[in-house]
Amino acid sequence: MTFKLQTRLTYFFNSSWGGIHAGAYYMRHLNVIESVESGISTGYHEFNDDQGALFLTQRSYRQREEPCDCDISSVGAFAGVTFKLNKHDKEECQVCDKYNLTVIARDKFTKELLADTEVVLKDTEGNIVQTGTSNSYGAVVFNDIKKDDYTIEGKLYDVNLEGTTAVKNEFKANETLQKEIVYSDLNFILKGNAVVCNTTTALDGVSVILNNLTDAEQKNTITNIQGEFIFNVKQKATYSLRGKKANYFSQTETISTENYDRSTTLFVKLEVCLEEADCGKAIALKNILYDLDKYHIRADAEPELNRLVQFMKDNPDIHIEISSHTDSRGSNAYNKTLSQNRASAARDYIASQGIDANRVVGIGYGETRLLNRCADDIECSAAEHQINRRTEMKVICPE
Numbered sequence: 001m002t003f004k005l006q007t008r009l010t011y012f013f014n015s016s017w018g019g020i021h022a023g024a025y026y027m028r029h030l031n032v033i034e035s036v037e038s039g040i041s042t043g044y045h046e047f048n049d050d051q052g053a054l055f056l057t058q059r060s061y062r063q064r065e066e067p068c069d070c071d072i073s074s075v076g077a078f079a080g081v082t083f084k085l086n087k088h089d090k091e092e093c094q095v096c097d098k099y100n101l102t103v104i105a106r107d108k109f110t111k112e113l114l115a116d117t118e119v120v121l122k123d124t125e126g127n128i129v130q131t132g133t134s135n136s137y138g139a140v141v142f143n144d145i146k147k148d149d150y151t152i153e154g155k156l157y158d159v160n161l162e163g164t165t166a167v168k169n170e171f172k173a174n175e176t177l178q179k180e181i182v183y184s185d186l187n188f189i190l191k192g193n194a195v196v197c198n199t200t201t202a203l204d205g206v207s208v209i210l211n212n213l214t215d216a217e218q219k220n221t222i223t224n225i226q227g228e229f230i231f232n233v234k235q236k237a238t239y240s241l242r243g244k245k246a247n248y249f250s251q252t253e254t255i256s257t258e259n260y261d262r263s264t265t266l267f268v269k270l271e272v273c274l275e276e277a278d279c280g281k282a283i284a285l286k287n288i289l290y291d292l293d294k295y296h297i298r299a300d301a302e303p304e305l306n307r308l309v310q311f312m313k314d315n316p317d318i319h320i321e322i323s324s325h326t327d328s329r330g331s332n333a334y335n336k337t338l339s340q341n342r343a344s345a346a347r348d349y350i351a352s353q354g355i356d357a358n359r360v361v362g363i364g365y366g367e368t369r370l371l372n373r374c375a376d377d378i379e380c381s382a383a384e385h386q387i388n389r390r391t392e393m394k395v396i397c398p399e
Contacts, residue, residue, distance in 0.1 A: 002029045010082055022079040029072040097173035101142040101166055105134045105154055107266050108162075108184040113138030117161065119181070120153045121145075147171045154181040157189060157230050183266070188257055190231040190268045194223045194243050197251070197273035202227030206274065207244040213254075214238050233257055233268065241272055242307070244314050247395075248274040249283055252307050277311070279397035282323075288346070288391040295341035297349045305346060308393055309353040312360075319396040321361045322346050327385040328367045328376050340364025346391060361396065 008023030105117035117134040121142055129150065132140035149168050154161035162182040171177055194206040206223040214237040223229045223243075233239060237257050243250040251273050260268060275283055285308065288301040297305070312318065324343040326335040340363070347362035367375075370388045374380035 002027065004028075012082070012084065018082040018084040020080070021082050022077075024077045025075070027074045027076075031071065097147075098144050099147045099171045099173065100176040101145060101150070101171075102176050102178045103132075103134075103140045103142070103152055103154070104178065104180045105138045105140075105156065105161060106180055106182055108182045109263050110266050112266055114156055114183055117154050117156045117181075117183075122151045122153065124149050124151075126151075141176075152179055152181055154183075156183055157232065159183070159185045159187075159232060185232070186262060187232045187234050188260060188262065188268045189266055190233045190239075190255075190270060192229045192231070192241070192270040192272060194227045194229065195271060195273050197275040203243070203245060203248070203274060205245065206248075208272070209242055209244060211240045212237055213240060235260075235262060241270065242310065243272050243274050245274060246315065247277050247318075249277040249311050249393075250274045250307070252303070252310075277315075277318075277395050279395045282392045282394045285322075285391045285393055290342055293338065295338065295345050297345050302349075305349050306353065309350055309355055312350070312355050319359045319361070320393050321363060321396055322350070322391065322393045323363045323365055325365050325369055325388060325390050325392070326367050327388040328370060328374055328378070329385065330367075332366060336364060336366035336368075338364070339366045342391070 004025060004027045006023060006025040008021060010019060010021040012019035101121070103119050103121075105114040105119065106112065107114060113134075113136075115134055115136045115138060117138065117140075119132050119134060119140040121129045121131070123129055129145065130142050132142065134140050147168055150166040151163060152166060153163045162184055164179050164181055166177060166179055190210075192208065194203045194208065195201055196203060202223075202225075204223050204225045204227055206227070206229075208221050208223060208229045208231075210219045210221075210231050210233075212218070212234070215234075219231055221229050221231065235257055238254065239256075240252055240254050242252040253270060253272050255268070255270055257268065277283065285304050287304050289298060290296075290301075291298070308320075308322075312320065322343055324339040324346070326339050328335075330338075343362035343364045345362075347357070347360045350360050351357040367388070371390075372380075372384055372387055374384050374388060
């Protein structure tokens with residue numbers, strides 16, 4: 001028969017994994033018969049007494065051959081590290097109460113549900129509990145969360161939404177609590193796409209430049225793999241927008257938010273196209289018009305030529321040819337001279353905007369490169385003749 005007395009103290013550093021422990025014990029075996037090995041039951045040293053001091057010596061060693069039928073006692077101490085293996089709450093019950101939270105992101109003025117809103121759920125100490133992004137219905141669902149007090153924050157395209165709170169006593173077991181955060185910014189969100197002109201092909205990696213013509217403010221961003229870009233734009237402002245990508249000739253778009261009402265509109269959509277400027281490929285320049293029999297650059301032609309100037313600044317190593325074409329009406333010699341004068345005028349304008357004149361060649365082709373059937377002695381409508389009257393540019397292929 002054996003009995004044991006033990007005392008133990010355990011100290012946990014935290015509730016997650018464990019701590020340390022220490023203790024002592026006393027053990028007694030009753031009526032134990034000693035075992036005998038090589039004719040000896042046990043060996044021991046006796047304590048010697050020298051004027052009240054107890055000590056051991058080699059001479060005090062004793063042996064006993066006969067095993068005793070007696071009690072044996074022992075004492076000891078111990079210390080160590082304690083590891084705490086927590087069971088998950090889900091394993092501690094057969095049917096657990098679950099608490100869920102749905103957060104809706106909505107525009108304050110249009111009441112529109114806002115997809116792509118970044119939502120953050122925090123505890124009362126400001127620690128992030130969970131995060132999510134709203135779906136097409138403006139919703140983020142946080143499932144199986146602790147019944148507690150929370151703050152809810154949101155951000156849409158770098159603009160903070162008006163947050164809210166979820167209080168512990170609002171949660172009901174196995175039900176979903178719904179809360180709403182509100183976008184109250186007075187500006188518009190410009191959602192744009194960059195595509196290859198005359199196609200639906202998206203262009204990624206385009207540097208998009210937005211200029212506020214009202215406040216002389218400029219913003220830049222880069223299109224994603226879907227060719228998408230985002231800007232926050234002010235009310236009652238006019239903007240110009242263009243793209244920048246190596247060997248692409250961008251359209252310049254102008255948009256005025258004067259035409260939009262923030263109470264009914266949050267998102268303003270815009271598409272900007274860029275044309276591949278492969279060497280030797282002719283690109284028509286729009287709205288470069290001349291007065292009859294004249295070749296000076298009109299004010300309404302300057303925006304398009306300025307677009308060409310910007311293209312050359314964005315691509316400082318290229319050289320271009322700018323060409324002028326007429327319809328077939330008038331003599332060949334007259335049309336050749338008129339078109340050359342117009343091409344030279346366009347070249348001179350580009351040089352006046354800071355472009356090295358050696359990078360631009362101006363050529364007048366007259367009526368030698370018609371785009372349709374309207375040659376000499378062919379009866380055509382005014383619209384058909386208009387097709388042939390044009391100004392083009394192309395990148396000169398390096399030799």
